[in-house]
Amino acid sequence: MANQTTPAKTAITPRRDEDFPEWYQQVIRAAEMAEPSDVRGCMVIRPWGYGIWENMQHQLDAMFRATGHRNAYFPLFIPLSYMAKEAAHVEGFAKECAVVTHSRLEVDAEGKLVPASPLTEPLVIRPTSETIIGASYAKWVQSYRDLPILINQWCNVVRWEMRPRIFLRTTEFLWQEGHTVHETEEEARAETKQMLDVYETFVRDHLAIPVFSGEKSESERFPGAVQTLCLEAMVQDRKAIQAGTSHFLGQNFARASGIQFHSRAGTQEFGWTTSWGMSTRLIGTVIMAHADDDGLVLPPRIAPTHVVILPITPKEETRAQVLAAADKLAGELRALNFFGAPIEVEVDRRDLGGGLKNWEWIKKGVPLRVELGPRDLESGNVAVSRRDQPVKAKELVPMAELAGRAVALLESIQENLLARAKQLRDKHTRVIDSKEEFYRFFTPENSAKPEIHGGFALAHWNGTGEVEEQIKKDLKVTIRCIPFDDSQNPPEPGVCPFSGQPSARRVVWAKSY
RNA sequence: CGGGGUGUAGCUUAGCUUGGUAGAGCGCCUGGUUUGGGACCAGGAGGUCGCAGGUUCAAAUCCUGUCACCCCGACCA
Incomplete structure (x- = not known):
């Protein structure tokens, strides 16, 4: 009897219904997505988690480009005086700013490294970039002919949070912030709504998460904004999580930064600005929306690997044959296009027990697992498991047909995850x-x-x-x-x-x- | 930053009340047996018990301080 090694009923302990916050952390660890670092509140994003982020990034970025936006990069450091320019903005962010006050280190009398050379003006590490981007825009905008300005930046920001939680609320996080200037209020309002719609499409069609979209009440509004639009998703503990925001800033920041232009009528006018963003928090949202008691479940569109092929090599004499068949199958799948990019396939040829390997990929949430062994070579079938189905469920698919069905299978998983999430939301x-x-x-x-x-x-x-x-x-x-x-x-x-x-x-x- | 809890090997933890030189499971390494399912046998590596003081002949254990993490509040993407 193997009492001690009897597998747990679920790969993740505790289960969701036992302790949701703890379950969430265990999923992240089991999937090797990220881990806490030695720096309080900051996380190390591991390749599997970062691969998900890169997919999100590429897909959103294409949507930004398609709506006329271009990427640029602005400094990490913001002069303290800039922060003070917009009253509500300062009030909103002052409590969570990291401030750089020195420019070098020195060894003191006791041999310890201490900060030296105080800066004449302290620098704030950006909690968001409205003010420093505004300073550039003020220089770039002279005439209505310079408008609109449609720029996005991908970067990190720092908000000194009191209660960090991996992906959901970390002191440093990665995000994207769009900043635009428009000639008229209508145009800026339309931009604000357009980008919310972009987010909604992305979250629904790529992340398979349904949302409510709307406007924030005054108390929840972005500091300094006239209007904040948002997407709200429900995750599996039935709490709401914001999945993207878009702000109409009116002329508040234009006044603060001096973004002015000569209008068609020849008058001097302040520009109308917007800003919009989404962050690595969305990774946490995906986890809480789709993962189950056996680990992560990834919507195929953002999965770093779509298909993992698990060669089963019980006998040495058939090993080479099985591996060759696995490689051949992988080649066929890689030639396919899923959602605008080649299907990502991994052949897991590590010499580990079959069950062990299988569970690793289950915990990582790979959409499709394909088992291929000597018996399959004879029968011409492979066993296909979908991550959105129970772990033990598998379907025998003729090897020759798999390539023809792979894209449809991935699409079906994508749709099923959305349908499932919608069902949960509607039910509650x-x-x-x-x-x-x-x-x-x-x-x-x-x-x-x-x-x-x-x-x-x-x-x-x-x-x-x-x-x-x-x-x-x-x-x-x-x-x-x-x-x-x-x-x-x-x-x-x-x-x-x-x-x-x-x-x-x-x-x-x-x-x- | 307030209230509560927890810090012992990579992970999960026993021991702490009643001080007496650190134990287990998983994981890891080696060898062998296995192989359509998170395998088994044998051997092995790995811990200044969060950190700093104190009490004591002696501290994982008692005391003080401190740090980190978790939960609950206040704040937030």
Whole structure:
């Protein structure tokens, strides 16, 4: 009996329903995506995690280019005085800025390295780049003919967070920030909405995560913005997570940075600016949206490897044959195009137990696993397992047909993950009209160790910050977004259950990350 | 930054109340047996018990401080 080595029921312990935050960390570790570093709040992104990020980057970048944007790069350091230019902006970020105050190290009398040469003006490490990019734009913009300016930058930013969590909230993180200047308010507003739509398409079609899109209430708005648009996704513990934001900045930052131009009418006008961003946090969102108790589950479109071929070589005499067949199959698959790029195939020829190898790839979330052994050579079949299906499930596919079906299989997984996520979200999105029901919805039965509960509540709201504040205080629930008025979410006047006052439309309430 | 908890080998941990020179499982290395499923046998490497003080003949164990991490709050992509 092999009692001691009996496999755990699930590859990840604890399970999601036992301890969701701990499960999340274990998935990241088991998939070798990232790990904590010696620097507090900062993470090391390992190749598997970084490969996912690179795919996200390339795909979004293509979408930015297609909408007329170009990449550029601005400094990491922002002069302290720049930060002070926009009042609300300073207030929003001051508490989480890392500040560089010295320019060299010296050995002191005790032989210890100490900072020396204080800077005349301290430099802030960018928490975001509105101010320093604004300074450049102020120089570049003279006339309406210079507009619009449509620039994006991929970079790291630093926000000194109190409670870091890998991918979700780290002190340093990677992101993309778009910064645009427009001649008119309408144009800038259209840009803000357009980029939100780009994000929504990306998150839904590439990451297989459905979202609510809408506007933030005043209390949740980006510091200095006139309007903040957002996407809100539901993950498997039914909390909301923001999956991208787009800000209409009005003329606030243009005034602060002096972005002015001669208009068609010959007058001097301030530009209308926008900014929009998404970050490595989306990797955490993908994990929490799709991963299961056996590890990561990757939407094929962002998987660093789409197909892993597992050669089974029980007998030395058939080994070479099996490996050759595996390589041949890999070659056929690599010639295929999935979603604009070659299918990424890995042949795992490591001399490990078959089960061990298999589990590694399950934990990494590779969409398709293909087992190929001597018996398959004879029968002409391979066993194909989909990561969106139970681990033991496999389908025998004639080897000659696999290449013909691979793309469809990947597409099917992609669709299934989206459908599954949508189902989860819809199941836990509830229209609520009474305060009692609302409070019940968001209150766990076991307060000592809260079980997974709640979800999204669609409830009326009188539009005041007081109601928001009260509910946040009572339940830790906030307005995640005020949906746009469109055919999908038509406005529906009603009564705010918290104040009894009239409400123009339902808004989305949830606990959030 | 407040409240709670935890720090012992790469990971999970026993030992701590009742001080007496550090134990296990997984993983790792070597050899062998295996091989359609997270294999088995034998041997082996790996720990200044988070760190710094203190009490003591003696500290993983008691005391003080400190750091890190986790959970809950305040803040946020």
